[in-house]
Amino acid sequence: MNTVITIGREFGSGGRELGRRLAEALGYEYYDNEVLTEMVKHTEMSENYIREIVEGKSHRLFPITVEHTFIAGSDYTIQQVQNIYRAQTEVIKEMALKSDCVIVGRCADFILREEEQVRLFRLFIYADIESRIKRCMERAPEGENMDEKQMRKYIQKVDKGRAGYYEDYTLQKWGDKSNYDMCFNTTNVSIEEIVDHIASLFR
């Protein structure tokens, strides 16, 4: 039976890095943007359009941009979003059934919650807002000059998108600990240092 670790994470908490390093430490497959790439194949929609939806930048009841064309919320739009939901479910399940893996984001915790053929661990990674601002500013690409105030706003915006999409898709509250098996607070913690300890939970 495959072990699947899903990672939900607040933006800037280091959750993605933790997922990547955890997969490395355990010798598991790692899926992050790969989920999106596979969804493109399943739907034949553009990656940009899918990204708009899954990052919660567009809401299904509001106008959505499809490849430079502006469409009002309509049966067509709702149909498209449902296709995306379906593709996401298919892709995640295929990945989970293929081998041991770590999957970051994409409501994987919800999609796999009743999948009897995998040993599922649903992790949520979080941190206080100050440490997330700090982590993001340290890791910003050179030339990206957001100040602290802008970064705070940006973090809140990204998380709002994630929460919105998760809640639309799952009807559950994003980040509510009852939806996860383990939650780790990474405030003031080095991901590199804790990842081996966390890996030992799954060995």
Place this chain on the structure above:
Amino acid sequence: MNTVITIGREFGSGGRELGRRLAEALGYEYYDNEVLTEMVKHTEMSENYIREIVEGKSHRLFPITVEHTFIAGSDYTIQQVQNIYRAQTEVIKEMALKSDCVIVGRCADFILREEEQVRLFRLFIYADIESRIKRCMERAPEGENMDEKQMRKYIQKVDKGRAGYYEDYTLQKWGDKSNYDMCFNTTNVSIEEIVDHIASLFR
């Protein structure tokens, strides 16, 4: 520097058992009712009275029973509660500074949060209500005949008391993951089986 693991827990989640086994696995001191016993020595109040307060059965603004005597909420009562708070803080800090240890409940996570002389890990143990009812009914002492409905009510009452006391004392929300370093969901998990994995986080 001592390692101190504090355990907050929902009633019936197996948090106390987890704490005890974790201390055993790591060779740490284990403090649970011992905190209360020490508080009795620090305050010279009766154990029953202190228990009423720390389990949230009495509220400082409502009448409180002190050894069969009924007192209305008064300066005297408030003073008594403050003495209990002070004793709790002293006792927890003494324990933390003495050796590596696991401390269950008693707002230890909050009391030690800024203690620079210990390596602090604040755990919160939770589970869904159905599995908590099941765990409690399986472990009920012989002759204790609560049915499922009564058990559910009892669990909610105990947790309400814990939450109330924690929130009065810390002004923080009990069980809110932002106040803890790690949260573990024990729904459908055997404490005995997971404790060695969790212990490896601290080795």
